[in-house]
Each structure stands twice: as C-alpha cells, then as structure tokens.
Amino acid sequence: MSDYIINAVAEYGEIRAIAASSKETVETARKLHDLSPVVTAALGRLMTAAAMMSTDLKGKDDIITLQIRSLGPIQGMVVTSDSTARVKGYAFNPQVDIPPRATGKLDVGGAVGEGYLSVIRDIGLREPYVGRVQLQSGEIGDDLTYYFAASEQTPSSVGLGVLVDSSGVKEAGGFIIQVMPGASEETIDKLEKKILSIPYVTQMLEDGMSPEDILQLILGDFGLKILDKRPMEFYCNCTRERVEKALISIGAEELDKIIADGEGAELNCHFCSKKYDFTHDEIVALRKLAVQK
Ligand SMILES: [Zn+2]
Known part of the structure; x- marks a missing residue:
C-alpha cells in the first residue's frame, strides 16, 4: 500500500484522529495537470484533507467535495473524494508561480488569497449538505480548522503538508484531530498544549514520519x-x-456554433x-439530442 489513511481514537473516545500519507496521490495530480510547485502544495493539501474527511462517509455512493473560490492567482480549486478515499481534483490556474515566503516555504496562502471554502457532503439526500466559511489564511489547514469549529461545532486541529520541488513531490500527508462532544476540560487543555508543542507537518514529513508516527507523537500520551x-x-x-452528456447539456445553440x-x-x-x-x-449526432434553450 503506498498512500493510506488511518483512523484512530484516544482518551477513551474523547479524541478522534485521522492521518494520511498522500505522496503518490499528490504526485499523480501534479503530473496530470502539470502543476507548479505552489499549486501542487495547495491542491495536494486540499486533496489530502478531502480523503481524510471521506472516512466519515457511510454510504458507498456518498461523495465529499471541498471547493475554494478565491481572489489570489490560483482563483479556485475543486476536490472530491468518494467513500473509499478515491480522490480527484483540479486548480483553476495550475501554473501559478509566486515567490516563496521569507522563510523559504511555498506561499500557499498568497497563491490562494482571500475567499471562501465550501464543504459539500452528497450523502444520498435530495439536497447535499453544504457548509461554507470565509478563508482564514488560505493555507488550507487553518481554513479547515476554522470550518470545523464554525460550521460543525467540532473543535479540531488540522495539519497538512506537501513537500515539492521542480522534480516532483517528495512527501505529502496530514492529520485531523478532533475533540468529541462530552470531552473533559482536562483533556481539551492537555491536547491544546500538546498540539502547540509539535513541529509543522512538513517538518514531520521531512523527518520521515509515517501517519502512525505522527499520531503517536501527538496522542501517545492519550492512549x-x-x-x-x-x-x-x-x-x-x-x-x-x-462527457457526451455534458456536451449535450450545453444546449443546441452552442452545439450549432461548434458544428458551424x-x-x-x-x-x-x-x-x-x-x-x-x-x-x-x-x-x-449529439446535437439531435440537445434541447433548444
Ligand atoms: Zn477525468
């Protein structure tokens, strides 16, 4: 198994945790879409998050979509995962090239800019469940942490990282740690302190840590x-x-232009x-199936 996701609990179920190793997935997206390094990082983080969040889906046809619309040069990204963590995604502008931050890190927040994050859960109901929040930093991890707190009332910590250079993705992965309803104040305090003490995900990935290692580092003291x-x-x-259906749906008038x-x-x-x-x-032939708009 190359890329994988683990689900875990700690503190007798007061804490829930998910972690992923996603290097191959992100590298595949990079190659298919010819992504620049900063877009590889941005889309890779969003794909890793969607795959981890898909482990909540119950029905086999359920789908989760994470969508960003923003004012930065990337302009937006769409990522979806099915219930078996088969994930796909794209960026509106795959070739963004902006200078790194002073720390030398890729400026994902700068590439994404201000905007909105939508989380759409299509779980077989007539209308999908949609939650939408304003982006906090555009760094994706922060934005999802805010989403879980504001839209799902679940205190969470989301860490996402993609290490990439011009030759490809070196490492990618992340974690989501969540406090379940009814968790004690003591557990919450202890967890908050712990999370403040851990290194950045990119650092942990660079150190060769697996998803198991990352959760062990954060939650080893929590059973x-x-x-x-x-x-x-x-x-x-x-x-x-x-694709044929999509073509038919653009309408007879548009198809007539193509025919012309x-x-x-x-x-x-x-x-x-x-x-x-x-x-x-x-x-x-497809034109015959299209309706006049
Ligand atoms: Zn396709």
Whole structure:
C-alpha cells in the first residue's frame, strides 16, 4: 500500500484522529495537470484533507467535495473524494508561480488569497449538505480548522503538508484531530498544549514520519488506539458517456456554433485532464439530442 489513511481514537473516545500519507496521490495530480510547485502544495493539501474527511462517509455512493473560490492567482480549486478515499481534483490556474515566503516555504496562502471554502457532503439526500466559511489564511489547514469549529461545532486541529520541488513531490500527508462532544476540560487543555508543542507537518514529513508516527507523537500520551487503515489514491471516474452528456447539456445553440466551425471538438476532463475528441459528425449526432434553450 503506498498512500493510506488511518483512523484512530484516544482518551477513551474523547479524541478522534485521522492521518494520511498522500505522496503518490499528490504526485499523480501534479503530473496530470502539470502543476507548479505552489499549486501542487495547495491542491495536494486540499486533496489530502478531502480523503481524510471521506472516512466519515457511510454510504458507498456518498461523495465529499471541498471547493475554494478565491481572489489570489490560483482563483479556485475543486476536490472530491468518494467513500473509499478515491480522490480527484483540479486548480483553476495550475501554473501559478509566486515567490516563496521569507522563510523559504511555498506561499500557499498568497497563491490562494482571500475567499471562501465550501464543504459539500452528497450523502444520498435530495439536497447535499453544504457548509461554507470565509478563508482564514488560505493555507488550507487553518481554513479547515476554522470550518470545523464554525460550521460543525467540532473543535479540531488540522495539519497538512506537501513537500515539492521542480522534480516532483517528495512527501505529502496530514492529520485531523478532533475533540468529541462530552470531552473533559482536562483533556481539551492537555491536547491544546500538546498540539502547540509539535513541529509543522512538513517538518514531520521531512523527518520521515509515517501517519502512525505522527499520531503517536501527538496522542501517545492519550492512549492512542488505531482503528483501521485504508488505501487512498488519485482516481477519476470520467467516461466518454459522461462527457457526451455534458456536451449535450450545453444546449443546441452552442452545439450549432461548434458544428458551424466544422472541426469537431476536443474536451478535457477538469479532474484528470483526459482528452476526449469528438468529430464533426459526432457533434452533429449529439446535437439531435440537445434541447433548444
Ligand atoms: Zn477525468
């Protein structure tokens, strides 16, 4: 198993923890979308978070989507994970190149900028459950910590890290630690102090720490109990049929324009950049299925 996620509890269930190792997943996204280093870090953090949050999904067709719309040069990102931590995602502007911060670290917050984070849980109800918060720093981890507190009333600590240079992703991973309802004040105080004392995720990843090591470092004094381990991977479920449906849905008028060009159309899947070519004749056939808008 290359990338994986572990679920754990501590302090007799007062604390819940998830941690992930996501290097292959993030590297796949980097290659498919030709991402710059800072976008690799931003999208990689968001994908890692979505995969960890997907371990909450109960139904096999459930999906979680994390969406950012922002004013920084990235402009936005969309990431989704199914209930088996098969995750995919893309950035609106994959090639952002901005100077690193004074510390030498990639400036993810600067690339993302101000904006909003939406968390959409599609769990088979008529309407999906949507929570939306303002971005706090654009660094993703902080923003999700704020989301859990503001939108789900769950005190949490989210740490996400991607180490990347021009040759590729070196390490990627993260953790989510949450305090469950009914946890004692003593547990909360002790946990807060502990979390303030730990190194940055990127440092832990650079030191070669696994998800198990990271949770052991944070929760070793809290009676950490690992419950399960599951694989995580980049996976896109796009098909030619889905792309055809998307084409039909743009409406007869738009399709007529493509037909007038006489050159067919090339469509790319947003999530995995896969190319789908349609000849002029195929567009003409799809046009018959489209409605006049
Ligand atoms: Zn795709």
